[in-house]
Amino acid sequence: MPAAACTSFDHAMGNPFQPLAKKDFDYRAAQHLLNRAGFGGTPAQVRALVELGLDGAVEYLVDFKGERVSNEGVDFRSDILRAQTSEERELLRRARATNDTETIARIERERQERQNADRAQIAAMKRWWLARMIETGRPLQEKLTLFWHGHFATGYRTIENSWHMLMQNGMLRSNCAGNFADLVRGIICDPAMLKYLDNDENRKSSPNENLARELMELFTLGEGNGYGERDIKEGARALTGRTFRDNAYFFDRAQHDAGGKQILRRSGDFTGDDLVSIILEQPECSRFIAGKLYRFFVNDAPTTTRDGTETIERLAKALRDARYEIRPALRALFRSQHFYAVDNRLSIIKSPTQLMVQTVRSLGTPVRSVDRLVEAGDLMGQELFQPPSVKGWPGGRSWINTATVFTRQNTAVFLITGRTTRGNTAGSADAYDAMHLVEHLRDAAGTLDPRECVRGLASFALGGDPGRARMAELESYLGSLGGGIDNERIKALLCLITAMPEYQLC
């Protein structure tokens, strides 16, 4: 039986999760993997991935521990928003008692200065993280950290403490491909999250249900999946007393309700850790997490196909089988036939971060100005450390509207040429040599055929062939310029290609 028939036979048997045939791991497949499990790469990097073969390529991306990491040694300050010392408290008390307005005003001014310094620091952290995504040798690590940031969403403006945001970012990064249970246990003793969802006010005498509710609804089980209001109420009691002091988690025993609880059909004197264990025993949890991973890595279209549903089910099983270890589940997903199926190629709308980082990493443009890229990310709707709500970024089609279309196109123009919307050319001094994208297309005589260049460039940048009519439009544009291929022409073509609606897909 020919191999193709064999594949479709297995397919018909309903196992889209089985590995792709090794020979099918071609250039396009490798590019697809690099886009999805990372932020794309240059033609040379894609070719290197093809050389590694399916298993080697997946291993390289998923088992990233050995790869270089950049931007590790940043020196952010942990003490900008330190608590008042007892001397300062005393000083303020006395100033109030004696109506010493000058001292009160000075203390208020100092508090304001600390807050301003902290806002400057979160801005620096946004630049730091974006630069890290651009430079890292471990793209999947950053991509997963971004995924978990959207999953365990926490916003700076609510908690107003940049160091706590950074601590959470570090916790998410160190567990990003590890065990999901560790992530959940980490998040319920994470100062930023405890503050964001008011668990610092969750006390035995007056429980606050916010964290318990979102823990089940958004972090683990999914809305309405196998739990009820009573489980939330009892779960909130299990989480009482979990708060923080300065920069560290603090378990306030006096505020913890140690009494008996009934959660998800189990009874006992449950603590927060017990609550996590009970939740993770529910099969709904693995399905919910598998579904979110699927929409992030495989396909974010509003409706899921039958094969997609089957894949989510098998991914959930992979998570359960590995006791919630994330890495083995991802490894299986990135090797699966379904991941490479035609319907899943170019089916995800790039997040603003993906759009910017992938443009730099795949086209090899200069970074030009991280500051401007951070600003562009905000304008396109993805402000790092500031998801719109505890639900995170809705993603998919919500990224795209009539206003973000232009910002997306113009951000690519900026990276390619240095030109900003205001017409000035900050960062344009960084030369961009785009010829490397077509060098491999030279014929034996060393010349570049314009037609070949357009085709190679467009199908590389768009991750596939945009169709005959649209390719012809690009070819006729290059033809209208006359002359041969040079860097300026390639850059002009790239401006046009990145402005095509197709460029928003990966």
Next chain:
Amino acid sequence: MHDSAYTRRLFLQRGCALASLAATVPCFIERSAMGTLGDPLLASQPGVADERILVIVQLGGGNDGLNTVVPFGSDDYYRARPQIGIRGPGAAAQNAQPAALALDGALGIGLHPSLAGLKELYDEGLVSVVQGVGYPNPNRSHFTSMDIWQTGRLDAKGSGWVGRYFDNTCNGSPKPEAAIAIGRNAPLALEGDVQKPIAFESASLFRWNGQDLHGSLKEPYDTLNRTGSTGFPADGAAETQKAFLMRTALDAQVSSDRIRAAVAKQPLVSYPGHGLANQLKMIGAMIRDGMPTRVYYASMGGFDTHGGQLGTHANLMRQLGESLNAFQRDLREQRNDARVTTMVFSEFGRRVKQNASGGTDHGTAAPMFLVGTAVKPGVWGNHPSLTDLDQGDLKFGVDFRSVYASVLEDWMQAPSEKVLRGRFANPKLFKAQA
């Protein structure tokens, strides 16, 4: 399945509503289209503009309400503000500051002397002054308080109140052009879960700027971005990601063309040259052009007057008054004044007592202005007491969400409860026939 591509040519032939077709036609266009039995596509043509418009003007930084609407009848005011207090109408200039403009002698309140432009509108019966607007447990952080005003929620979380208005009154896809903000960022107030606003500092930036690199790029760019979707999915079938992107790209081109064409026209009246006036000039041009936009947002900053505020604040007041005045005259010339209400707010007022630097620190309640032919002119709500204070700050008398409720119910004709996620007494700030 239709085989024809919805090309630019077709679009030009049949008018704007066709460009994006049913799936993205703003529902208020769709509604008027439904109401017209003739050619439904003509109903949204320029000139058929019958929808009401809200223009929001945000004063960022915390405007000093007590020096905006001046309680000259109160000795406590001058005791709290010996250097920066403004004298009552008719009094001699003090602190190099002219006397306040009379608003209501019986109430003992007046307008800042530099608000002559607003006073003129007030005298014409076009201004409603709502006093003492705030909310419980006031937050004195610019960030948080602004988010509270923009979300319309005391926890400052979730979508914006105008965004929710669109989400709640229309079903289905977001509606391009329904809400436009002048500025680099769209304000949270306009962000819905579905509805997403358009924002631009100047209309010339609301376009692809690759065409500035080489003139030759414009034509192929247009071809690649104005193709639109090449047909509809069969009944019940989902629109593909690519078709969705093609459709939105075409929408964006159409919006860009319209907006840039609108603001390129000279206004009917002259506007002063400063920032807010420029923003309102653009908004006036878009209204005149018959854009289907229902809510516009303009903003000016600089109100955080912690030190030496007299001169700074007078300058801000002058700009505000002149801008509102020019805008209203423009609308009148266009004969669109009956369609537009302008609402002015700030995230908080300032402390009653001046500070040691001749300025004021963050405070609480402050006045709001509503401007337009439909508002009930006059002064509403009580001026907050200057003696019954909460830690040195004014106590609010009118919840800002009540003002929103009146705007939503009486002007935007929408049920306020769903949008505001709660019931707020409507202070009835519009004339009965509005």
